[in-house]
Amino acid sequence: MKPKILIVDDDVKIARMLEMALRDDYQVVSAHQPKRALELFHSGDFDLVLTDIKMPELSGFDILRAVKETNPAIEVILLTGETPDKAEPAVKALQSGAHDYLLKPVRIKELKETIQSALSNQRRQLEDKRHLQELIRLAYTDYLTGLSNRHNFESQFKLEFERSDRYERPLSCMILDIDDFKRINDAFGHRTGDQVLKQIGTLILNNFRSSDLKCRYGGEEFVLLIPEADHEVAMTVAEKLRRIVCREIFTFTESPFQVTASVGVATCWRRNFKSASDLIHAADLALIKAKREGKNCVRVYASLSLHESHSPAPAKG
Ligand code: GH3
Ligand code: MG
Numbered sequence: 001m002k003p004k005i006l007i008v009d010d011d012v013k014i015a016r017m018l019e020m021a022l023r024d025d026y027q028v029v030s031a032h033q034p035k036r037a038l039e040l041f042h043s044g045d046f047d048l049v050l051t052d053i054k055m056p057e058l059s060g061f062d063i064l065r066a067v068k069e070t071n072p073a074i075e076v077i078l079l080t081g082e083t084p085d086k087a088e089p090a091v092k093a094l095q096s097g098a099h100d101y102l103l104k105p106v107r108i109k110e111l112k113e114t115i116q117s118a119l120s121n122q123r124r125q126l127e128d129k130r131h132l133q134e135l136i137r138l139a140y141t142d143y144l145t146g147l148s149n150r151h152n153f154e155s156q157f158k159l160e161f162e163r164s165d166r167y168e169r170p171l172s173c174m175i176l177d178i179d180d181f182k183r184i185n186d187a188f189g190h191r192t193g194d195q196v197l198k199q200i201g202t203l204i205l206n207n208f209r210s211s212d213l214k215c216r217y218g219g220e221e222f223v224l225l226i227p228e229a230d231h232e233v234a235m236t237v238a239e240k241l242r243r244i245v246c247r248e249i250f251t252f253t254e255s256p257f258q259v260t261a262s263v264g265v266a267t268c269w270r271r272n273f274k275s276a277s278d279l280i281h282a283a284d285l286a287l288i289k290a291k292r293e294g295k296n297c298v299r300v301y302a303s304l305s306l307h308e309s310h311s312p313a314p315a316k317g
């Protein structure tokens, strides 16, 4: 699709001349009143604005400011009549964020070159921005599952811990570790093992709230951090986590199979933990307990036996 240009000039003849010169290569809309131009600008998806400087009501600099406030990625080229000091509008235009400025009478070849340079500048900036966003996403996420990676999780976890500590709000942390995962790799190969991890990552992403922090913590270990969840809520969530994993059927081998998982839970409440690291360590100890006590179960730190749950039938959920 052709880039879309808005031309703003109170001199109808000039606006028409510019429109004629550009309409073969661009989608062009022109306006003769600056206020009308801004209305058109806000209702259309423009890539570039070409505006006269001296106009009644609003100047080209006002148009430039409004455009940049709406979307800094849209390029603006200013047009000005001859002035005694040519440098003055140029300096002001560039300092105000315009891509360039041109003196009237405009030479069409120069105008087209300036527009092309503005649009390629814009494309480059958009690509750089996308590239940067992708780099940030990659730095924060686990490549296999799309969950938060451990590095990102640690910093988010610290913030959540501090919030919970300061306002004395509950915060629950749970670690899930797939049972006998080595056997999956040994039986079907690492690629299948990776597919299992990926599918479990998707399950976790889709089954818990966006306010919960979900992380692939290590090889076959996942961590869920649940703000505002007390012991009781944490037990329910942990049991749900264990259940959705062990109910999942993996169908990418000749005969479908299931896995089970153990979950360790720890809840921060009334400053019972000094740091985020103490809290996750407690969840890890609970996980070790779950493994020792037969796997495919949830265990809570501080051996709150009332809150323990055990599901001895593996793979059926
Ligand atoms: P347990 O029930 O005690 O947790 O037994 P387990 O076999 O799951 O635990 P163990 O810690 O002995 O082994 C974990 C296995 O997870 C070993 C390793 O090959 C596998 N693993 C870790 N990361 C990955 C990964 O990214 N991809 C695959 N396919 N396997 C992984
Ligand atoms: Mg394991």
Ligand code: MG
Residues within 6 Å of the ligand: 177, 178, 219, 220, 221
């Ligand atoms: Mg493990």
